Amino acid sequence: MEILVKQFNELSLKDLYDILQLRSEVFVVEQDCVYQDIDGKDADALHIIGKKNNEIVAYTRCFDKGFYFEEAAIGRVVVKMNQRKxxxxxxxxxxxxxxxxxxxxxxxxxxxxxxxxxxxYENHGFTIQGEGYLEDGIPHIAMVK
Incomplete structure (x- = not known):
């Protein structure tokens, strides 16, 4: 898998379309969760893109400290279902x-x-902070590194 790191203005239209398609495929359809994925924050994110055979198969978006939290943030961590193995x-x-x-x-x-x-996430050095909560109807928990 080839990894690309891009600012929003560096994304091609195809990259953006494929990112949004993957996020919708997993977070909305697979997880059966109706929520506002296109939230107006992608323009402020650093986009980490994993491509295999010119197809986006893995992705995250990252934010600088102070945007969401005091710390930097990682979100929208996603891998295409047929590529998870x-x-x-x-x-x-x-x-x-x-x-x-x-x-x-x-x-x-x-x-x-x-x-x-x-x-x-623990395998990547993160630890649980606080109690669990529901986010868009799915059990979540805050983790920090």
Whole structure:
């Protein structure tokens, strides 16, 4: 998988379309969750894109400290369903951590994890902070690194 790191204005129309399609495919359709994915924040994000055979198969968006939280933030962590057996989730997370350090000069990161993925995020150095909560009807928990 090839990893690309792009600001919003560096995304091609095809990249943007494919990113939004993947996010909708997983977060809206697969997880059966009606929510506002296109939230007006993509223009402020650093986009970490995983491509295989010119198809986006993994993705995250990252924000500088102070945008969402005191710490930098990672969100919209997603891997295409038929590509999850290859470890691309770990690859895209490693690339996201590296991009945050390089672009935002910090290693302090907060994210809102779907609770079934706690072990996944713990493998990347995150720890639980606080109690669980519902976000868009799905159990989440705050995690920090």
């Amino acid at each position: 290859y470890g691309y989730g770990h690859d895209i997370m490693k690339a996201s951590l590296k991009a945050i350090k390089e672009h935002f000069n910090t290693e302090a990161i907060r994210l809102s994890a779907q609770q079934y993925l706690i072990k996944f």
